[in-house]
Amino acid sequence: MGWMIDSVGRLIARLQKQANRGEPLPPNDSTALRDTLRPGDVLLVEGKGRISSGIKYLTQSAWSHSALYVGPIAGSATDGEPHVLIEANIDEGVVSAPLSKYLHCQTRICRPVGLSGADCEKVCRYASERIGLGYDFKNVIDLMRHLFPWPMAQRCRRRTIALGSGDASRIIYSSLIAQAFEAVRYPILPTITHIDSQTARREIAEPRHSSLYAPRDFDISPYFMVVKPTLARGFKYKDMHWTARGRTPQRTLAPEMERRDRASGMRPHFPLDL
DSSP states (O other), X not given: OHHHHHHHHHHHHTTOOOXXXXXXXXXXXXXXXHHHOOTTOEEEEOOOSHHHHHXXXXXXXXXXXEEEEOOOOTXXXXXXXXXXXXXXXXXXXXXXXXXXXXXXXXXXEEEETTOOHHHHHHHHHHHHTTTXXXXXXXXXXXXXXXXXXXXXXXXXXXXXXXXXXXXXXXXOTTHHHHHHHHTTTOOSSOEEEEEEOSSOEEEEEEOXXXXXXXXXXXXXXXXXXXXXXXXXXXXXXXXXXXXXXXXXXXXXXXXXXXXXXXXXXXXTTOOTTO
């Protein structure tokens, strides 16, 4: 039965198209992302493929993929660029990757607050030691069952994501990162139980199963901080160049304005009164 699940899963995975590359981000934006990321950061990615769309539908989120930033990995490089990310991919399993792989995508940095240096090292080492593990293709089948556009209760979506083979040698997309943080008892979205006693009220955290985690959970977790490269580098709104009301920007100013607009997350070249 296992070989059949793998075969069907691989067949479905072929439906996953490469993300639409579009125009590359300006050099300053890529530099900002590189300068802002730290080991232990979770990089969320908005994919454009069919499987990515299914994940976003199931989780009701813009984020379909997650990768753990661990810093340069010795002996791993692509065209001279060191691999700094560890991720679980449908077609490759657990692999390392260079940051340039996602510079063309919309991304978000989620940083664990207060994570000690020793625990950060353990998190990164945990993920690094699992490079080479396979992907849980049964999860792909469970996901594809719900790509049809009929309404579905949130609890059913969450239950679907929690399925999978249960094989310890196989990883489901965000489970790898969840397991890495669980190894040092760092919370993501634990179940909190309130216990009242005669002396005090305590909160007991119960970890959720790693297969229950999706990329969006790092975004909404109260224990992870969203870090925006533009703000981290010292954003000053007075330095922005704006077009005059009702005027079309001159093409000679377009490259510089486009760079600033992209960096600030705004739609470029629109009059203020639109």
